[in-house]
Amino acid sequence: MSTDWDVAVVGAGVAGLSAARVAAGAGLRVVAYDRMAPGGQLVNLTSVHDHPAPGETADSAGLVSRLVAEAEAAGVVMAFDEVTRVRSGTPVRLEAGAGAVTAQVVVVATGLGPGRLGLPGEEELVGRGISTCAGCDGPLFRGRAVAVVGDDEWTAEEALELAEVASAVTVLVPGEPRWDADRARRLAAAERVEVLPGVRVTALRGEGVLAAVVVETAGGPRELAVEGLFTYVGRRGPAGLVEEVPADAAGRLPAEGLGAAAGTVLVAGDARSGAVQSVAAAIVDGTAAGEAAVAARRAAAGPAPGGSASAAGPWLRVVDPTYGVPADEADGAVPEGGGADWTEVALFSNSKPNATELLRGVGDRLQEHWGLAELGFASKPNASAAADKDVIDWLAQRYKVVLVAVGD
């Protein structure tokens, strides 16, 4: 992959993908980085509310698929890697896991980190009761009591989603709720939901897993026995990511980032100071950042001959002399079959809750269907880490068919 780009987008969420699509559509060479999956905040949402229009609902996975497809069709190259530092200069330098790259323009669209209360012991309980994704982890709390901390539309939607599985949902609002009347009505109508305004979480209880939270209410401290706590406050922006750019109190960065003199760094989406956290706003913000990136590149290319302004300046269309297609694609070759026999079938689990059970269940059906004596099994200990090379080597050499679990 190239290490020198016209535009590098950090964070392939709604804003980042929108910016990348616009810049690539204008003929710039664009890479979009994401440390895990494209989609940003949408990955944590089962459905998106008030999109495409107020009161409507969209399937978030479908929306992410469409944003990624549009960006890639425009020529955006997706890179799954974490950008750890953006250094000013011309070009701007980005430090990523796989090495440094340079770009003429950088769009920071990292969004915000997960909600955190800033309480002792909190980090240890993340994934052991504390979550920020009702769609992902809600089913783990079937028939159990949970609490939700937050005051916005998103908090309300997450609470409503949790109400479908949990035995009780207590919504802890630090001040007054900011959600709209419709959501207020739906929350009030939900049998298992209780909204407590003006409360502050002051402590977490639990050995290894969350057992209760302590809240400060107008009537004094109160302990709530909950096994799940979904936090939507205290989300921080990418403070410190960009050299020389100061963050606001919430760790978010100013829109203009760095001026052209120090290399162009733009900020879009939820990572931007004062951003409105909605899908529509992220699309508008990202599109504007993409257009600003194009304008910056045009300006940097200098005035057209004859001194005419460059903003509407000339364009030169050329055939990319570095272009090539990977060899396996060029000759259309299908990789040769693994050496093993068709009776050699294995399961490969990502160790997510129930992934192994699902694999076993589906594997049993295949075993029965093909009349196999036995199935092999392997797993990776951590769903977000890449699979161990030795395990892949072993599976590739030993088996003909490997059933793999992805996702949760």
Added chain:
Amino acid sequence: MTEVIDLPGVTEENWHEVAWERGWGDGLPTVPPTPERVAAALAALDGIDLELGPVPPSGLVPTRESFAANAVMAGCRPADLPVVLAAVRALLAPEYNLHGVLATTHPCAPLVIVNGPVRTSLGVNSGTNCFGQGTRANAVIGRAVQLLTTHVGGARPGSMDRSTQGGPAKYTWCFGENEEESPFEPFSVRRGFAPGESTVTVAACEGPHNINDHGSTTGEGLLMTIAGTMAQTGSNNLYVKGPHFLVLGPEHAATLHRDGWTAEALRERLWEQARVPVAKVSEENQRQFEDWGVKPDGEFYPVSTGPDMLHILVAGGAGKHSAWIPSFGATAAVTRPVPVRP
């Protein structure tokens, strides 16, 4: 990644700056590979499949358009493309070892030798100053080959191209054999191609080392000078071995021929005569040769592995100069026919 790129704010006038900023080119100005120019160049390859494999180190296979874009950037005319294609096909033959060639610290360049009638139709210089500047075909064909491997292969100087000092031949290094003034059969014919068939031969070589002999009037005299030039201690051919070239000026060639020397006999004789005395190689370097599995033949180190590794041809104009061209070693001389449109 799209194949066609719109560059905002770019004109033919500021193209070079922009191209250079993107890491395109060799430092000299290039011709913008507009789709129109690329299409015009590709017309010369109508009905001809590229038949190109992956270019190391990127492993990408050039498309017709990106192949032609590099030729256009180098300044090629459409008619030059079949010769460039033959050269690139030869370069991608496994025995040429392009990956090793691109990544070595050695200053080798892709040497491109043209034989046959295409020399005349394209104006490839095989006479006076044929290794030097001043002939369009020589300049652009050699340059196109180099640009393609740099761009599609991604072997940019400093990153993948690790040459310690490089060499001026890496800009462009192409000439024709002076078949008209050669007393021998054309080089391509000796390599098994039909007379009248145009071919391109490539090998990874250093620039030419001059062999000046104004005094000798006999073949024996000339051979002493030639062997002396070839028997040098600092060439890869001494221990990495591989192909090397003796390019005789027409006057030296005529003298050798008059005294009864054939190309084959010259190979045999120089294998015996062009040798480096062991005492001229430092003891440390002798040990390093031994690590490579190379031991002296008695009191001498021969140049390469046998007479067949020396390729003899004729090029240049009037004058008493010839040239020896040592190679990278871990490469082969590869010849491919110039494709002809059906």
Added chain:
Amino acid sequence: MELEKRGVVAPLLVTSTFLPLVEAQAKARRVSPRVVVVPHPVGGLNEQELAERIEVAAGALLPLADEARGSA
């Protein structure tokens, strides 16, 4: 996806939420994985729900596996 590149038939059981990730990574790696989509989520399901997911996944997987074996 690495396994498929190496000649192993490796169907991916993907929850619907992760489908975009798989699609994007496949594109980046220039492979076309065999994918069996399972409704999200899988974690936290009771036995009955899990059995339903298995039923859906097996329904898609078995023909896919037969086809892979048949065309080999």
